[in-house]
Ligand SMILES: NC(=O)C1=CN([C@@H]2O[C@H](COP(=O)(O)OP(=O)(O)OC[C@H]3O[C@@H](n4cnc5c(N)ncnc54)[C@H](OP(=O)(O)O)[C@@H]3O)[C@@H](O)[C@H]2O)[C@@H](O)CC1
């Protein structure tokens with residue numbers, strides 16, 4: 001499923017018209033029909049529906065939807081909330097069809113019963129503005145949106161809620177608050193960004209017949225469940241523990257043994273053949289009790305944290321992860337430097353190691369094997385010297401720019417996790433739930449990602465599938481035995497069993 005900006009959507013529109021001759025009026029009819037078919041699944045014929053129609057093409061979709069629903073016997077009151085003179089182009093064409101069909105169009109400029117209609121409406125459908133919104137709401141639409149937001153009715157938006165920008169990075173806006181949004185043709189970036197996604201409510205993308213083979217790729221996609229199912233590692237009957245990769249996990253501290261222990265266990269649960277944990281000597285006994293299957297590389301330490309010679313041999317490993325529970329002290333600086341320079345296999349850098357990485361970012365470009373960074377917005381903000389709010393508001397641009405600049409994979413964690421490859425292509429993982437917002441779930445994710453990389457020829461696939469396994473496990477546990485409040489990172493590790501069973505069946 002592609003994710004587009006407003007400009008990319010307009011380009012698609014243009015390509016459709018120029019390469020196949022599909023014209024705007026037909027696309028509008030398709031869009032309106034597609035949304036109407038979805039609405040039929042949601043609405044009862046006796047429900048009072050109020051349709052709010054604007055001047056641009058979003059309004060044009062509104063005319064098609066109003067006509068289609070009225071044709072099919074639904075109880076729809078269509079309101080044009082802008083002056084007649086503003087309705088132009090394809091929207092005007094569909095307005096004329098609506099009028100010639102003999103349906104009544106209520107107009108805000110002639111009639112002030114709008115408030116009364118609002119009060120009796122059970123469903124309000126917003127077809128006022130779509131991707132063409134510019135700046136703060138103005139004119140009558142501003143008041144109509146304020147009124148609509150005050151009603152008890154169920155609110156549905158067409159393409160995107162009026163006032164919400166289609167792109168990331170715009171913070172100042174006022175908008176229709178939808179309970180459900182029927183998105184036209186392709187998911188818009190703002191549906192996945194923290195401060196705008198809440199306005200969409202639940203959503204569904206409606207196909208409008210664009211010529212998919214002709215459309216330029218925005219290089220931004222939602223990773224789908226089928227994608228993971230297709231590429232999850234299959235076990236050969238003749239395989240042995242060495243066939244599934246040897247992993248090294250570096251980190252931990254005497255006072256924080258849990259993080260690295262969970263990463264190691266999650267890696268084993270996710271199919272890693274052999275896992276070695278490199279950690280301060282005094283932390284080994286505690287970690288070994290929890291992960292009996294791991295082997296250990298005890299490291300020199302001072303007061304429970306890694307300190308001293310760090311030039312241990314990393315050549316025997318097929319993948320390395322560093323950072324979990326390591327602490328942010330400067331003494332681990334050399335360690336991160338050593339790994340970045342000497343690991344000749346995929347290297348995943350997480351948590352505390354990300355803080356050490358900041359001073360040596362320039363070294364990343366010289367690595368010839370994949371480097372994967374797995375920051376949450378706070379860690380990423382620190383890496384790129386920006387406030388967290390800037391990252392959260394424009395996660396796609398910041399992570400794309402960063403990945404391309406340093407030649408790394410960035411897994412920017414959040415409710416919508418964005419996975420960016422060094423060439424800038426992006427995937428979004430939408431699985432998971434708020435139960436994951438707890439200490440340890442990132443450590444589990446790192447372990448899963450490391451294991452997936454050992455077993456896959458493609459880093460992009462490994463990272464996307466790993467994020468999805470993690471998220472689906474949280475979803476499955478909430479459905480079955482847990483709540484979002486009690487879910488623990490260790491539950492996720494145990495839950496992986498069920499997720500793998502489901503995926504491999
Ligand atoms: N892409 C596709 O494949 C297809 C797209 N389709 C649909 O087209 C939609 C995009 O249509 P669009 O380009 O006409 O823009 P749209 O969102 O209707 O807004 C333009 C109007 O808004 C007004 N306006 C702007 N800002 C404002 C503000 N702050 N406050 C108040 N008013 C404001 C602006 O007024 P003006 O600035 O001109 O005075 C103008 O009248 C898209 O979202 C989808 O629904 C489908 O039909 C089929 C195929």
Ligand SMILES: [K+]
Pocket residue numbers: 058126127128129130157158159160161162
């Ligand atoms: K809308």
